[in-house]
Amino acid sequence: MKILLVTEYFYPQSSGGTELYVYNLAKALQQKLHQVEVLSVSDSGRKVSNYNGIVVHYIPFNQNPETIVISGEKPSDNLGFFVETVQKINPDVVHFHTLTTSISAFHAEAVKQNGYKTVLTSHIASHTCLRGTLMQNGKKVCNGKVEEQKCLSCYLQNQGVPEPLNRLLTFAVRATGFPKNLAKVVTRKKNELAKLNLNLDRLVVVSNWQKAAFTENNLSEVKTALCRQAIETCQIATTKKIEKSKLVIGFLGRVSAIKGLHVLLDALKNTAVKNFELKIAAIPVLAESTYYQQLKNRVENMPNASWTENLSNDKVRDFLSELDVLCVPSQVLETGPFVVYEALAQGVPVLGSNLGGIAELISEGKNGWLFPHQDKKYLGSLIASFITQKSVGKLLKDVEPIARPLNKLAEEMILIYNDL
Incomplete structure (x- = not known):
């Protein structure tokens, strides 16, 4: 079978969870003797590489700056190149992994109209959420249903309009239809979902909360399949862990406000017992450089703390092997995140916020612990208890791994492809 995986983000141009997922899926499918190719976008235009x-x-990024293109009302100017490339490759299945301006629901519609089978794996919350977090007004979990009043009010709040003014402004915008672009923002999201429902042969989600959110928006349950992320298990770190008397806490990932590193730092600041060591493996986010630098400065001024940037994939296992616990203090609903799978595969327990995919993966006391996502005091008390538990040799060690090897992911995807 010839399978085309479509993603705006792929190595070596960028590195992240989606890139790793697509790469692992491609290699696992190749091992099953399927022909797999990737279609992505590049600043350097059309080219083919290995x-x-x-x-x-590669096809070019969208170069059309018109608002109707950026907002998703009109396809990007690379759509023709996209269709030509797909036709040249002539795959059995076109499997999308990102929806952006450069590769959007219009691209799925175009290949569907050309007779190809279409699949989308949803890796993020923004497919059903205007602010991309599924946290209503940034505070509580939303059911994901796209609704005019609720979603526009939440969107305005995210743009800096305070409550209750955002609700009043929402009524005014809806009543007058002005400003026009703002008045149409929710309708555009509804239209995108309707387009996906019409043109996708299969929607793949990696967490149960995603499935519920898509169902709220009338995406066909028959066409929706749950297929969680996967990782090679039982990989041995190249360095032997040096046992320390202090509790070693780690954070691994993007330093973005939604990832919640500030929550962990605040919790540690207020923890009465200071017998811990903090290790940060940070990935910078260009759009949040101020936040990044502020947190980096805080960590560098802490005793027994270290900060590493852009840790290579082959060093992740060694980093995790040094930890007693990995903290994943996400402030939004995650589809994984992948770092939870990585930690558990190394036998490292996870201390995570009780949101989204994290809550689905962590079993209290078996492979980690959960805390209310914004409750710094509760998080601090948990860490203090871990310090005490380690001092008497009772900290959780026999972590239950997630038995989800890559070949299992490939097998499930092949069943989906064959079904189409």
Whole structure:
């Protein structure tokens, strides 16, 4: 079978969870003797290259700055190149992994109209949420249903309009239809979901909360499949862990406000017992450089704390092997995140916020613990208890791993492809 994986983000141009997922899926499918190629976008225009045995086709990013294109009302100017490239490759299945301006629901519609089978794996909350978090007004979990009043008010709050003014402004915008672009923002999201429902042969989600959110928006349950992320298990770190008397806490990932590193730092600041060591493996986010620098400065001024940037994939296992616990203090609903799978595969327990995919993966006292996502005091008390538990040798060690190898992911995807 020939499978085309479509993603705006792929190695070596960028590195993140989606890139790793697509890469792992491609290699696992190749091991099952399927022909797999990737279609992505590039500043350097149309070209074909090879990344670790995977043929990668590039088309240009969208170059049309019109608001109707950026907002998703009109397809990007690379749509023709996209269709031509797909036709040239002529795959059995076109499997999307991102929806952006450069590769959008219009692209799925175009290949569907050309007779190709279409699949989308949803890796993020923004497919059903205007602010991309599924946290209503940034505070509580939303059911994900796209509704005019609720979603526009929440969107305005995210743009800096305070409550209750945002609710009043929402009524005014809806009543007058002005400003026009703002008045249409919820309708555009509804239209995108309707387009996906019409043109996708299969929607793949990696967490149960996603499935519920898509169902709220009338995406066909028959066409929706749950297929969680996967990771190679039982990989041994290249360095032997040095046992320390202090509790070693780690954070691994993007330093973005939604990832919640500030919550962990605040919790540690207020923890009465200071017998801990903090290790940060940070990935900078260009759009949040001020936040990044502020947190980096805080960590560098802390005793027994270290800050590493852009840790390579082959060093992640060694980093995790040094930890007693990995903290994942996300402030939004995650589809994984992948770092939870990585930690559990190394036998490292996870201390995570009780949101989204994290709550679905963590079993209290078996492979980690959960805390209310914004409750710094509760998080601090948990960490203090871990310090005490380690001092008497009772900290959780026999972590239950997630038995989800890559070949299992490939097998499930092949069943989906064959079904189509």
